[in-house]
Amino acid sequence: MESKPLPTALYRASQVREMDRLAMTDMGIPGICLMERAGTAAFNLLCQRWHKLRRIIVLCGVGNNAGDGYVLARLAYLAGYDVTVIQIGDSTRLTGDARTAFDALNAVGLQVQVFAEKKLSIMDVVVDALFGTGLDREVSGEYRKVIEAVERSPCPVMSLDIPSGLHADTGTVMGIAIRADVTISFIGLKQGLFTGDGPEYCGEIYFDDLQVPNFVPKQIKHTVTRIDAQLLRSNLPRRARTAHKGNFGHVLIIGGEHGMLGAARLAAEAAARVGAGKVSIATRASHANLINLTRPELMSHGVETAEELLDLIEIADVVAIGTGLGQGAWGITMLETIKDLKKPVVLDADALNLLAKKPFRFEQSIMTPHPMEAARLLNMSIIGVQRDRFTTVQSLQLRFGGVCVLKGAGTLVAEPNGKIGVCTTGNPGMASGGMGDVLTGVIASLLAQKHSLVEAARLGVCLHGKAGDRAALEGERGLLASDLMPWLRYYANPDLLE
Numbered sequence: 298m299e300s301k302p303l304p305t306a307l308y309r310a311s312q313v314r315e316m317d318r319l320a321m322t323d324m325g326i327p328g329i330c331l332m333e334r335a336g337t338a339a340f341n342l343l344c345q346r347w348h349k350l351r352r353i354i355v356l357c358g359v360g361n362n363a364g365d366g367y368v369l370a371r372l373a374y375l376a377g378y379d380v381t382v383i384q385i386g387d388s389t390r391l392t393g394d395a396r397t398a399f400d401a402l403n404a405v406g407l408q409v410q411v412f413a414e415k416k417l418s419i420m421d422v423v424v425d426a427l428f429g430t431g432l433d434r435e436v437s438g439e440y441r442k443v444i445e446a447v448e449r450s451p452c453p454v455m456s457l458d459i460p461s462g463l464h465a466d467t468g469t470v471m472g473i474a475i476r477a478d479v480t481i482s483f484i485g486l487k488q489g490l491f492t493g494d495g496p497e498y499c500g501e502i503y504f505d506d507l508q509v510p511n512f513v514p515k516q517i518k519h520t521v522t523r524i525d526a527q528l529l530r531s532n533l534p535r536r537a538r539t540a541h542k543g544n545f546g547h548v549l550i551i552g553g554e555h556g557m558l559g560a561a562r563l564a565a566e567a568a569a570r571v572g573a574g575k576v577s578i579a580t581r582a583s584h585a586n587l588i589n590l591t592r593p594e595l596m597s598h599g600v601e602t603a604e605e606l607l608d609l610i611e612i613a614d615v616v617a618i619g620t621g622l623g624q625g626a627w628g629i630t631m632l633e634t635i636k637d638l639k640k641p642v643v644l645d646a647d648a649l650n651l652l653a654k655k656p657f658r659f660e661q662s663i664m665t666p667h668p669m670e671a672a673r674l675l676n677m678s679i680i681g682v683q684r685d686r687f688t689t690v691q692s693l694q695l696r697f698g699g700v701c702v703l704k705g706a707g708t709l710v711a712e713p714n715g716k717i718g719v720c721t722t723g724n725p726g727m728a729s730g731g732m733g734d735v736l737t738g739v740i741a742s743l744l745a746q747k748h749s750l751v752e753a754a755r756l757g758v759c760l761h762g763k764a765g766d767r768a769a770l771e772g773e774r775g776l777l778a779s780d781l782m783p784w785l786r787y788y789a790n791p792d793l794l795e
Contacts, residue, residue, distance in 0.1 A: 303504050306514065307488040307521040307719060310430035310465040316484050316517055320509045328394040331507050332361065335483045336368020336398070338505040339424070339457050340376075342481050343369070347422055347453070352379040354416060354452075355424040356443060357409070358461075359386040364395035365457045365483075366426025367402045374407045381416060384409035385427060385443055412443055417450040425454055425475045427461035430487060435472035436462045444473050453478040459487055460498045467685045468493030468707065476500075483507055485514055488521045491719045492686050492707025521687070524710065524718040524759050526788075532748075532756055535792040542574035546745025549613035550738065551606070551631050552620035552646075553580030560621030560646070560734045562588060563778050565595045567738030568617075570785040571760065573745045576738075579609050581627065601627070603634040610634070615641045617741040619648030620734040641744045641753075645737040649674060652697070662699035663740055663754050667733065671703055687717060700750045702740075702758060704733065710754045718755050722762025726773030735778045736761045739785065763788045 308316075320326045343350065355370040357363035367382070374380040382402065388409065391399050402409075410416075417423065425447070427440060436444060444462060447454060454477045459465050462474025468489035478500040482490060484507055490499050506514075537544075548568045553561035561578050565588075568576045575596070578588055582599025589597055600606050610616060616635055622628040624647050632651050635642060636659075644652065644664040652664075653673040666674060668682045671689055674697070675682070682689045683705075690703040694711035701711040706725075710718040740757035748756060764784035769776050788794075 301504070302527075303502065303523065303525075304486055305523045305525070306486065306519050307491065307523060308485040308517065308519050310487060312517050312519065313430060313485040313487065316509065316513050319513045319516060320484070320507075324510060324513060326509070329397050331484075331509075332364045332394045332398055333368055334507040335365040335457070335505070336372060338483070338507070339365060339455070339481050340369045340372045342479065342503055343373070343422065343424070343455055346455070346479055350378065350421050352381075352419060352421045353424060354381045354383060354420045354422075356383050356385060356412075356427050356447070358427040358440070359388065359390045359395075360429055360431065361393075361395050362426050362429030362457055362461075363391070364398040366424060367395070367398040369424060369426070369457070370407060371398075371402045371405055375405060380407060381420070382407060382409045383412045383416070383443075385412060385439055412439070412446075414446040414449075417446060417452055420452050423447055423450065423452045423454045425456040425461050425477060427475070429458050430465035432462065432464065432471055436474070437472070441473055444475055447475060456480045456499070458483050459490065463489060463495060463498050465489045467687065468495035469684050470494045470498065474498050479503065481505060484509055485517075486523075488687065488719065491523060491721055492705075492709060493683060496706045520715055521717045521719060524720045524755050526722060526759060526763050528756060528759050529763065529788060530791045532752060533789060533791050545572055545574035546614040546742075546747070547575040547577065547612065548573045548738070548741045548745045549577045549579060549609055549616045550620060550741070551579045551616060551618040551635070552622045553578065553584070554621055554623030554625065554628060555581055555583065557621030557623060558584050558587065560731065562592070562595075563731045563734040564617060564620040564738035564741070566592055566782060567735040567785060568742040568745070569594055570782050571739050571742035571789045573742040577609060577613065579606055579631070600631075603630055606631060606634050610638065610640070613640070615643070615741050615744040617643035617645070617737050619645035620737055622647035622651075624650055641750065643737050643741045643744070645733060646670075656697070658696075658698040660698040661750070662697070663702060663744070663750055664693065664697060664699065665702040665704060665733065665736060665740070666693065667704045690717060691715070700754045702754050704736070708758045708762070710751075710758060712751050720758040720762055722759055723765055724769045724773055726769040726776035727762075727765040729776060729778065731778030732765070732781075735781055735785075760785065760788055
């Protein structure tokens with residue numbers, strides 16, 4: 298199977314099931330035909346990824362996902378591979394197309410076997426066809442024992458449609474899940490593959506539409522889309538040769554309580570590296586002059602009162618507040634001063650912690666909470682936030698207005714119209730201090746350059762993640778926020794890229 302760019306549209310499991318139904322009823326494609334295509338696509342990918350493959354074990358449950366597994370197993374067996382098919386659950390429960398695929402498996406002389414963990418030790422690859430997208434309860438019993446055994450095995454794993462145990466809509470592990478090296482998803486990409494636990498459990502994701510005409514997915518109204526690096530090429534054009542710094546806006550970063558000047562400094566430099574015309578910092582007077590020692594392009598102002606801050610706000614195009622702000626009297630004063638501001642504002646870090654204590658709506662804002670900050674803002678647990686990140690980010694947007702960015706694996710961007718973007722750039726090395734400050738500066742810079750709230754948020758998380766991925770090529774562990782700076786500039790100029 299040739300690797301192709303993934304579609305941008307993401308769907309809930311129920312929406313993909315509706316596509317499946319439309320393909321059969323409106324387009325006249327028999328269900329067993331779709332199952333044969335899924336098994337064939339998966340078999341082709343298996344052969345492509347593991348060239349020296351000889352011994353395959355296929356783990357099947359009792360639903361249509363098992364049917365895909367039976368097809369793959371039959372094709373592999375007929376092609377001369379050493380194939381073992383393990384049946385988990387009572388095969389007499391198989392119905393419809395899955396039963397047809399099971400019977401076809403038996404017809405070529407390949408019989409299912411019961412599970413024994415020792416069989417995994419002699420296999421080259423495991424094919425996971427236990428659960429599909431319909432799983433809505435925690436994995437238990439024999440299924441759990443099998444998944445635990447796969448977890449202990451050194452064999453690589455390919456999951457069909459979705460790793461078994463991963464919730465297709467939320468990306469939450471239902472107690473336990475298969476940790477796949479490769480996942481091939483069919484007909485429509487499931488939104489849970491790309492956020493929450495999804496990125497950890499899916500491995501490399503492939504997609505096959507099973508030759509279902511585009512007419513079918515176009516009938517399904519989806520609200521979730523992937524944000525990938527292609528967005529940068531289409532939204533960051535070459536600058537006009539006659540441009541001057543006034544064309545690219547003035548960003549004001551408010552933050553840097555005593556001991557936290559570095560946060561404001563990171564945000565400000567990121568704003569400059571992404572292309573803001575001018576960047577100012579409003580920080581505590583005792584250390585304001587230190588900024589210019591290391592980055593003279595930034596303008597730094599000692600601000601202790603609301604009146605002093607208002608003077609700076611008046612000449613700025615965009616305000617970003619929260620980086621190293623603190624939650625003391627100074628931080629409270631700074632946040633209260635911008636409450637009624639009509640200019641775009643980026644809210645992060647301690648601005649969000651203060652907002653949780655005294656909530657207000659801000660329609661011209663982009664807020665960027667991580668899960669703990671989101672939990673405070675919604676008065677819920679972090680586990681609750683992560684259990685359904687899509688619902689969480691929508692709740693934040695509805696409560697506080699503007700655009701909401703929920704950071705984490707598969708960062709989400711919730712728009713006022715109900716649409717959600719899922720960012721597919723970024724890596725675990727970015728789980729370090731200061732990365733959020735850099736993102737704040739990136740987004741503020743894009744706002745200053747006349748991008749809308751939605752555009753700035755989507756472009757910002759993509760650019761930030763892409764820069765992080767490039768910096769992480771030298772290793773994820775030990776990656777610093779400041780390591781992103783040269784790559785922010787690099788990817789902010791996609792017209793220069795090959």
